[in-house]
Amino acid sequence: MRQPDNSKAGTQQGDGLAGKELLRVNNLTVRLNSTAGLVHAVEDVSFSVGEGETLGIVGESGSGKSVMARSLMSLLPKRATALRQGSIRLSGREIASLTERELQKLRGPAMAMIFQDPMTALNPVLRLSVQLSEPLQQHLGMNRQQARMRAIELLEAVGIPDAVNRIDQYPHQLSGGMRQRVVIAIALSCNPGLLIADEPTTALDVTVQKQILDLLSTLQRERRMGMLLITHDLGVVASRADNIAVMYAGRLVEIAPARTLFKFMQHPYTEALFNSIPRISDPSHTRLQAIPGRPPQLVKPAPGCAFAPRCPYAQQRCHRERPPMVKADDAGHLHACFYPVIRPVAAGVDPSALMQKRSGQ
Amino acid sequence: MTDMNTERQSDNQKPAQLRERDDIVLRVENLVVNFAVGKQTVQAVSNVSLDVARGETLGLVGESGCGKSTVGRAIMQLPSPTSGEVIFKGQDLTRMSGEQLRQTRTGLQMIFQDPISSLNPRRKVKDIIAEGLHIWRRPNQEARVREVMEAVGLDPDAAADRRPHQFSGGQCQRICIARSLALDPDVLICDEPVSALDVSVQAQILNLLEDMKQRYQLTMVFVAHNLAVVKNISDRVAVMYLGKLCEIGDTEAIYARPAHPYTRALLASIPDIDPDSNLPPDHLPLLQGDLPSPANPPSGCRFRTRCPHAQALCADREPVMQAVPGELTQGSLEQRSGKDHFVACHFPLV
Ligand SMILES: Nc1ncnc2c1ncn2[C@@H]1O[C@H](COP(=O)(O)OP(=O)(O)OP(=O)(O)O)[C@@H](O)[C@H]1O
Ligand SMILES: Nc1ncnc2c1ncn2[C@@H]1O[C@H](COP(=O)(O)OP(=O)(O)OP(=O)(O)O)[C@@H](O)[C@H]1O
Ligand code: SF4
Ligand code: SF4
Ligand SMILES: [Mg+2]
Ligand SMILES: [Mg+2]
Numbered sequence A: 001m002r003q004p005d006n007s008k009a010g011t012q013q014g015d016g017l018a019g020k021e022l023l024r025v026n027n028l029t030v031r032l033n034s035t036a037g038l039v040h041a042v043e044d045v046s047f048s049v050g051e052g053e054t055l056g057i058v059g060e061s062g063s064g065k066s067v068m069a070r071s072l073m074s075l076l077p078k079r080a081t082a083l084r085q086g087s088i089r090l091s092g093r094e095i096a097s098l099t100e101r102e103l104q105k106l107r108g109p110a111m112a113m114i115f116q117d118p119m120t121a122l123n124p125v126l127r128l129s130v131q132l133s134e135p136l137q138q139h140l141g142m143n144r145q146q147a148r149m150r151a152i153e154l155l156e157a158v159g160i161p162d163a164v165n166r167i168d169q170y171p172h173q174l175s176g177g178m179r180q181r182v183v184i185a186i187a188l189s190c191n192p193g194l195l196i197a198d199e200p201t202t203a204l205d206v207t208v209q210k211q212i213l214d215l216l217s218t219l220q221r222e223r224r225m226g227m228l229l230i231t232h233d234l235g236v237v238a239s240r241a242d243n244i245a246v247m248y249a250g251r252l253v254e255i256a257p258a259r260t261l262f263k264f265m266q267h268p269y270t271e272a273l274f275n276s277i278p279r280i281s282d283p284s285h286t287r288l289q290a291i292p293g294r295p296p297q298l299v300k301p302a303p304g305c306a307f308a309p310r311c312p313y314a315q316q317r318c319h320r321e322r323p324p325m326v327k328a329d330d331a332g333h334l335h336a337c338f339y340p341v342i343r344p345v346a347a348g349v350d351p352s353a354l355m356q357k358r359s360g361q
Numbered sequence B: 001m002t003d004m005n006t007e008r009q010s011d012n013q014k015p016a017q018l019r020e021r022d023d024i025v026l027r028v029e030n031l032v033v034n035f036a037v038g039k040q041t042v043q044a045v046s047n048v049s050l051d052v053a054r055g056e057t058l059g060l061v062g063e064s065g066c067g068k069s070t071v072g073r074a075i076m077q078l079p080s081p082t083s084g085e086v087i088f089k090g091q092d093l094t095r096m097s098g099e100q101l102r103q104t105r106t107g108l109q110m111i112f113q114d115p116i117s118s119l120n121p122r123r124k125v126k127d128i129i130a131e132g133l134h135i136w137r138r139p140n141q142e143a144r145v146r147e148v149m150e151a152v153g154l155d156p157d158a159a160a161d162r163r164p165h166q167f168s169g170g171q172c173q174r175i176c177i178a179r180s181l182a183l184d185p186d187v188l189i190c191d192e193p194v195s196a197l198d199v200s201v202q203a204q205i206l207n208l209l210e211d212m213k214q215r216y217q218l219t220m221v222f223v224a225h226n227l228a229v230v231k232n233i234s235d236r237v238a239v240m241y242l243g244k245l246c247e248i249g250d251t252e253a254i255y256a257r258p259a260h261p262y263t264r265a266l267l268a269s270i271p272d273i274d275p276d277s278n279l280p281p282d283h284l285p286l287l288q289g290d291l292p293s294p295a296n297p298p299s300g301c302r303f304r305t306r307c308p309h310a311q312a313l314c315a316d317r318e319p320v321m322q323a324v325p326g327e328l329t330q331g332s333l334e335q336r337s338g339k340d341h342f343v344a345c346h347f348p349l350v
Helices: A006-012 A064-070 A100-106 A129-139 A145-155 A176-188 A206-223 A232-240 A258-264 A268-275 A316-320 A351-359 B001-009 B068-075 B098-105 B123-137 B141-151 B169-182 B199-216 B227-233 B251-256 B260-270 B312-316 B323-329 B333-338
Strands: A021-034 A037-048 A054-059 A083-092 A113-114 A192-198 A228-229 A245-249 A251-255 B024-037 B040-053 B057-062 B083-088 B108-111 B187-191 B219-223 B235-241 B244-250 B341-343
Touching: A021 A228, A021 B219, A037 A054, A037 A083, A037 A251, A037 B187, A054 A064, A054 A232, A064 A113, A064 A192, A064 A228, A083 A100, A113 A176, A113 A316, A129 A145, A129 A176, A145 A176, A176 A192, A176 A245, A192 A206, A206 A232, A206 A268, A228 A232, A245 A258, A245 A268, A251 A258, A251 A268, A251 B169, A258 B251, A316 B251, B024 B068, B024 B219, B040 B068, B040 B219, B040 B235, B040 B244, B040 B251, B057 B068, B057 B227, B068 B083, B068 B108, B068 B169, B068 B187, B108 B244, B123 B141, B141 B169, B169 B199, B187 B199, B199 B219, B199 B227, B219 B227, B227 B251, B235 B251, B235 B260, B244 B260
Parallel strands: A054 A228, A054 A245, A113 A192, A192 A228, B057 B219, B057 B235, B108 B187, B187 B219
Antiparallel strands: A021 A037, A021 A083, A245 A251, B024 B040, B024 B083, B235 B244, B244 B341
């Protein structure tokens, strides 16, 4: 067998072996208009992704992951966008200020996106053949026949059986998971340098999911494709991401190499997120540890830490002051919490007990 | 007991997995759904029979495209199946039409797979949730809307007047769940209800559904591909492959002792959340080959083209649903009759 993903284990430690920097985002802030007021969807987010590398993004539903992803591609609805500020550099080039025409040339070959809701990403009245061929003709200069052949190959690559016949169907004639795979095929059609994948495998069963993730891994290895992988599935990020960023209420609250995060998570929200996963080893009907309370409102955010109303470790200071991002180590682990989870023994918590609890899961 | 057995044997048509109980709320018998696609006929669902008792949750799993959503929609008569029966509280929905069907169907609600596109973008959230209450002129609509919004973790004051496009994917899913609960249904069919949600909201929703089940004896059919989620919520699990049912029974039995080779492969491909335990993700066993086209399914057992245990018989004869043999021959008569585990395979793994 091939042993490609063993090599990935090396880069997971953030040892600097990963390729050149592909994407760097600095202090990205996005605010949207809504009937309820200004939504602070993304606040002061910074991170980078190297060539061939995967940054997994996890976090609360409604925490701004999709808005952030769309803003990187400059695909936010114009009218709703009240503010977008910060720097987005793709292979060293600042792209936040490009015109729509310049961006159109980049979308497809330089960066592509897999949208979260496949049905809204596909045009319901066009056959798959049309939707798949269009970018191929536009960006790669193929003629109709070439584009059709390539489109069939792409459908086969994402595991759609009977692609030759499926290609002439309409989106509603496919199952949910097939639609999602068509969206993936479209995103991959122009060999993007950067792939932003927003919940690419949510509608897929484990076997197809694995097939798709393996395909993406291969592209990353062979073409050095960088990837932003937004997902709710912590099993997926655990096995596929080099680094993981955790978002809550529009902000990054923790970022670290994947294994570091799993072993030494610092932020109470990260801990709560991991505790709420159903385990296959637990008996049926085991009560899950949901995070109490409601997710935060992004309209008129309160001062202080956004997690404070739900945080078991919160103290007075957390309600008044916003915790800044601080280093947990020198290997790329950052978090934003005044009272991180693994605290000195003096604070009355036995870190080894916490560690055991976590690794036992 | 003896009576029942002889009756079953005499009636060859009766699928083994259907139960003789008075608390069966929903029974699907020999369900077939065909779609005409060009000149071909796609057999999306082929002879599926299953039942759900009051207050019970049946998990429905299987590969993408195997027909799970189609089963859910056929139960709702959206559209009604090509053939077969859907018995809801003793009445066959497939024989109903018009007003009678619409009336009866209020007791059945479905949460659809594409949450965002199933919401009308022009309507406010509170109107979307109140829609059914409005049509059926239920009392205290406003209070009920607030109640279900609270229940699914949406802030009624902040969210009620907004429109769907101003919400995230997971928030839209919660709106869908609130809408389906508003009418207080007997049976809830959930098609991937939590796959768009982060794990903490997912935990909230699963706990919520569990509470609803305890409180209102809510009966559920729960379609999902996350096998840990299905295990958590389900009393029984049904596994489908290419339009057919291949295994059904008690959740613990199926997870502990999968008898169908397909179920076993499915359980073996779950990604692990411990990064140490799955260094090379490639080591996981993957089903060989692609899902065959449902327009042209393999003869005999539909799984045979990918089954590591397939033999000549598997191509010739279609396996029928039977009680899992190993479990039948052990223990006392009472214990045996309590076993709820059925498989359609000539050579089940025991
Ligand atoms: N077009 C829009 N107009 C106004 N507000 C919006 C719009 N789109 C999203 N929002 C709001 O912005 C916030 C972030 O939404 P986003 O879709 O990025 O969440 P997410 O992290 O992707 O969540 P999920 O995991 O549920 O998909 C949410 O509070 C949402 O209500
Ligand atoms: N309206 C339709 N017209 C033609 N074929 C259809 C239609 N709806 C579904 N199908 C086909 O029926 C089969 C079963 O689809 P279904 O949506 O039930 O799958 P599923 O098990 O829900 O899959 P997923 O997990 O991907 O949602 C697929 O081959 C699909 O292409
Ligand atoms: S800063 Fe305070 S409230 Fe925020 S996560 Fe840390 S301990 Fe909890
Ligand atoms: S009947 Fe044969 S091919 Fe089908 S699952 Fe059983 S052993 Fe495999
Ligand atoms: Mg999203
Ligand atoms: Mg489906």
